Amino acid sequence: MRSICAMRSLLAAAAATAGPTVLRAGAFPPRPPLLSLPLRRVRAAGNMLGAARSASAAAQSRIGGEAEVRASLSGEIHVIVGPMFAGKTTALLRRVQAEAGNGRTVALIKSNKDNRYGLDSVVTHDGTKMACWALSDLSSFHDKLGVEAYDKVDVIGIDEAQFFDDLYDFCCKAADCDGKIIVVAGLDGDYKRKKFGSVLDVVPLADSVTKLTARCELCGCRAFFTLRKTQETKTKLIGGADVYMPVCRQHYMDGHIVVEATRIVLDIDRSTVTAQALK
Numbered sequence: 567m568r569s570i571c572a573m574r575s576l577l578a579a580a581a582a583t584a585g586p587t588v589l590r591a592g593a594f595p596p597r598p599p600l601l602s603l604p605l606r607r608v609r610a611a612g613n614m615l616g617a618a619r620s621a622s623a624a625a626q627s628r629i630g631g632e633a634e635v636r637a638s639l640s641g642e643i644h645v646i647v648g649p650m651f652a653g654k655t656t657a658l659l660r661r662v663q664a665e666a667g668n669g670r671t672v673a674l675i676k677s678n679k680d681n682r683y684g685l686d687s688v689v690t691h692d693g694t695k696m697a698c699w700a701l702s703d704l705s706s707f708h709d710k711l712g713v714e715a716y717d718k719v720d721v722i723g724i725d726e727a728q729f730f731d732d733l734y735d736f737c738c739k740a741a742d743c744d745g746k747i748i749v750v751a752g753l754d755g756d757y758k759r760k761k762f763g764s765v766l767d768v769v770p771l772a773d774s775v776t777k778l779t780a781r782c783e784l785c786g787c788r789a790f791f792t793l794r795k796t797q798e799t800k801t802k803l804i805g806g807a808d809v810y811m812p813v814c815r816q817h818y819m820d821g822h823i824v825v826e827a828t829r830i831v832l833d834i835d836r837s838t839v840t841a842q843a844l845k
């Protein structure tokens with residue numbers, strides 16, 4: 567991988583020679599996973615960091631010297647959390663597509679553990695779809711993409727981030743060292759309301775954290791938690807509305823009691839059947 571120093575020299579030279587650049591949005595095709603729009607070099611020239619900043623990009627490139635170039639290498643991390651059905655994936659896709667519309671090269675990653683809608687795309691509960699990389703771990707992203715393609719990526723979206731154990735290290739390196747903008751979407755808590763995977767671990771690294779809420783399936787109030795409807799007890803159980811529902815605090819407490827009581831009854835039934843079978 568190209569070193570930061572080498573990058574800075576390269577970009578300083580680019581910034582010195584680059585004139586004002588006009589940004590234009592491009593169409594957003596569903597494929598390929600790595601979306602390359604024509605103005606990738608705009609950011610490399612040190613004059614584009616965010617949509618809000620793009621208007622002053624040309625001015626910055628004229629004023630700027632190495633200081634601006636150095637600043638442009640700093641990445642960002644944005645974290646979107648909440649219970650299931652809160653619109654996290656929708657918010658992620660919206661953000662990533664907006665970045666692509668601003669001329670950035672974007673890539674979307676999801677866990678290959680979640681194959682509910684196939685492995686080649688991220689799909690929201692309302693059917694919005696975008697091509698993605700389905701990976702077992704984030705550390706393999708760089709190798710899968712290759713050095714050249716990785717260097718061209720400006721924005722990396724990560725969906726269902728709770729399934730990636732190496733989330734912290736990946737975000738650190740991608741944002742701090744490689745200057746990427748990372749948008750992380752995932753469950754902050756599991757069905758027991760305990761932290762899920764490493765999503766909360768990246769909060770101290772983040773530029774922004776957004777906690778979304780859903781609607782309680784039982785009363786329509788704001789839902790902060792995910793209630794598992796089944797008796798399954800393993801943490802990583804992939805499922806949709808058949809297994810989980812978003813609930814408010816009161817209905818989480820009520821529902822949890824009902825689910826626990828049912829589990830105890832079923833356990834007693836099971837042990838009774840086993841005991842009778844052994845007689």
Ligand SMILES: [Zn+2]
Pocket residue numbers: 782783784785786787813814815816817
């Ligand atoms: Zn409720």
